[in-house]
Amino acid sequence: xxxxxxxxxxxxxxxxxxxxxxxxxxxxxxxxxxxxxxxxxxxxxxxxxxxxxxxxxxxxxxxxxxxxxxxxxxxxxxxxxxxxxxxxxxxxxxxxxxxxxxxxxxxxxxxxxxxxxxxxxxxxxxxxxxxxxxxxxxxxxxxxxxxxxxxxxxxxxxxxxxxxxxxxxxxxxxxxxxxxxxxxxxxxxxxxxxxxxxxxxxxxxxxxxxxxxxxxxxxxxxxxxxxxxxxxxxxxxxxxxxxxxx
Ligand code: SAM
Numbered sequence: 001x002x003x004x005x006x007x008x009x010x011x012x013x014x015x016x017x018x019x020x021x022x023x024x025x026x027x028x029x030x031x032x033x034x035x036x037x038x039x040x041x042x043x044x045x046x047x048x049x050x051x052x053x054x055x056x057x058x059x060x061x062x063x064x065x066x067x068x069x070x071x072x073x074x075x076x077x078x079x080x081x082x083x084x085x086x087x088x089x090x091x092x093x094x095x096x097x098x099x100x101x102x103x104x105x106x107x108x109x110x111x112x113x114x115x116x117x118x119x120x121x122x123x124x125x126x127x128x129x130x131x132x133x134x135x136x137x138x139x140x141x142x143x144x145x146x147x148x149x150x151x152x153x154x155x156x157x158x159x160x161x162x163x164x165x166x167x168x169x170x171x172x173x174x175x176x177x178x179x180x181x182x183x184x185x186x187x188x189x190x191x192x193x194x195x196x197x198x199x200x201x202x203x204x205x206x207x208x209x210x211x212x213x214x215x216x217x218x219x220x221x222x223x224x225x226x227x228x229x230x231x232x233x234x235x236x237x238x239x240x241x242x243x244x245x246x
Contacts, residue, residue, distance in 0.1 A: 001075065001104065002071060002072060002073050002074050002075055002103070002104065003071055003075060003076070003098075003103050003104030003105060003106065004071050004076050004077075004078065004094070004095065004098045004103055004104070004105045004106075005024050005028065005075060005076065005077040005078065005106055005107075005108060006077075006078050006084075006085050006086065006091065006095070006105070006106070006107040006108065007021050007024055007025060007077050007078065007079050007085070007108045007110075008021060008079075008083060008084040008085070008107075008108060008109055008110030008111055008112065009021065009039075009042055009079050009080070009081075009082060009083065009110065009111070010042075010082065010083075010110075010111055010187065011082045011083045011111045011112070011113050011116065011186055011187055011213075012082070012185065012186060012187040012188035012191075012213075013187035013188065014042070014045050016110065016111050016187060017042065017045075017046070017110070018108065018110050020108055021108045021110055022046045024075075024077055024108055025042075025043065025046065025048065025050065025077055025079070026046060026048040026050070027075065028050055028075050028076065028077035029050075029051070029070075029074035029075050029076065030050070030051050030052070030053055030067075030070065030074060030075075030076050030077070031043075031050050031051070031052045031053070031076075031077045031078075031079060032052075032053050032054075032055035032067060032076060032077065032078045032079070032094070033052045033053070033054060033055065033079055033080075034054070034055070034056045034079075034080045034081045034089065034090065035054075035056075035081050036052045036054060038081045038082075039052060039079055039081075040052070042079075053067070055067065055078065055090060055091075055094070056090055057090055060090050060093065060094070061093075064093065064094055064097060065097075067094065068094075068097050068098055068101050068103070071098055071101070071103040072101075072103065078091055078094060082111075082113075083110075083111050083112050083113050084109070084110065084111065084112040087112055087114065087130075088132045088133060088158055111187070113158070113183075113186060113213065113215050114130050114156045114158070114215060116183070116186045116187070116215075117156065117181070117183035117186060117193070117215035117216075117217055118154070118156055118217060120181065120183050120186070120193040120217075121180075121181030121183065121193060121195060121217040122181070122195060123154050123179060123180075123181060123217055123218075123219040123220075124154050124219065124220055125154065127152065127153040127154065127220070128153050128154040128155070128156055129148065129151050129153040129154070129155050129156070130156045130157075131144075131148065131155055131156065131157040132157065132158060133157070133158050133159065134157060134159070134167060134170075136163065138166075138170070141167065141170050142170055142173070142174060145170055145171060145173075145174035145175065146174055149174055149175050149221075150221075151220075152220050152221060153220055154217060154218065154219055154220055155216075155217070155218040156215065156216070156217055156218075157215070157216045157218075158214070158215055158216075159214050159215075159216050160214065161209045161210045161211055161212065161214060162209045164182065164205050164209060164210060164214055164216070165202050165205040165206040165209065167216065168180070168182075168198050168201050168202035168205065168216070169198075169199075169202040169206075171198050171216075171218060172197075172198035172199045172202055175198070175218065175221070176221065176222075177197045177198050177199045178197065178198055178218050178219045178220075178221065178222070179195070179196075179197060179218075179219040180195065180196065180197065180198045180201055180216065180217060180218045180219060181193050181194065181195040181216070181217040182194045182195075182201055182205070182210075182214060182215075182216055182217075183214070183215045183216075183217065184210055184212050184213065184214050184215075185212040185213060186213075186215070188212070190212065198218065
């Protein structure tokens with residue numbers, strides 16, 4: 001049926017394309033893509049060929065109205081090069097405008113590097129905060145980190161190999177030396193997740209920028225140190241109550 005289909009695609013292992021995603025892609029009248037070469041490979045893998053239209057940061061504003069118009073009578077799928085569209089990828093304005101136009105919108109959930117990394121790191125998952133990519137410039141990066149330093153949640157961010165060590169060091173400086181994980185090449189042959197404190201990880205990668213795609217996971221702040229004398233006294237009294245019997 002006509003409408004907009006948000007289709008998640010693999011982040012490395014083509015086996016992660018869901019049967020439903022493959023089915024929707026094979027039947028779409030048009031697939032809006034970031035890079036037609038990347039999506040052509042995926043379509044080839046599932047033995048199909050569909051019309052594609054580029055939809056990326058540089059042309060989105062221009063081509064969006066035509067895509068919205070076509071959704072009235074055609075099934076338009078949106079994919080990005082890898083993972084879930086809209087997550088550090090284009091698409092939310094397309095969904096917004098499709099919604100405003102009253103089109104049917106459905107999502108075909110699947111791989112997302114942020115969530116996959118969160119499941120690898122062994123850090124708390126009950127509350128998490130996704131930062132996307134931090135700014136590249138040092139000052140802007142430090143400011144962005146300062147802004148989120150008080151958030152009591154695990155942090156998830158995307159980063160590139162060459163910038164990893166500097167970002168880990170900036171995180172250690174702005175957040176304190178929290179527990180963290182670096183997940184790399186998820187679902188590919190050289191998948192790994194290295195854990196340690198931010199300082200340890202910064203040192204590990206300083207002289208050896210890793211290759212491939214990377215997600216950084218940072219644990220939440222530890223229990224806050226007592227700030228007033230009354231707090232300290234309450235903590236002490238509580239500790240005394242729980243001393244083992246002698
Ligand atoms: N929309 C995508 C998703 O759902 O994960 C993310 C797109 S964002 C432009 C690309 C970034 O995601 C990469 O720079 C990297 O930080 C992360 N990423 C993508 N695939 C990955 C993988 N297989 N392993 C680790 N990180 C990955």
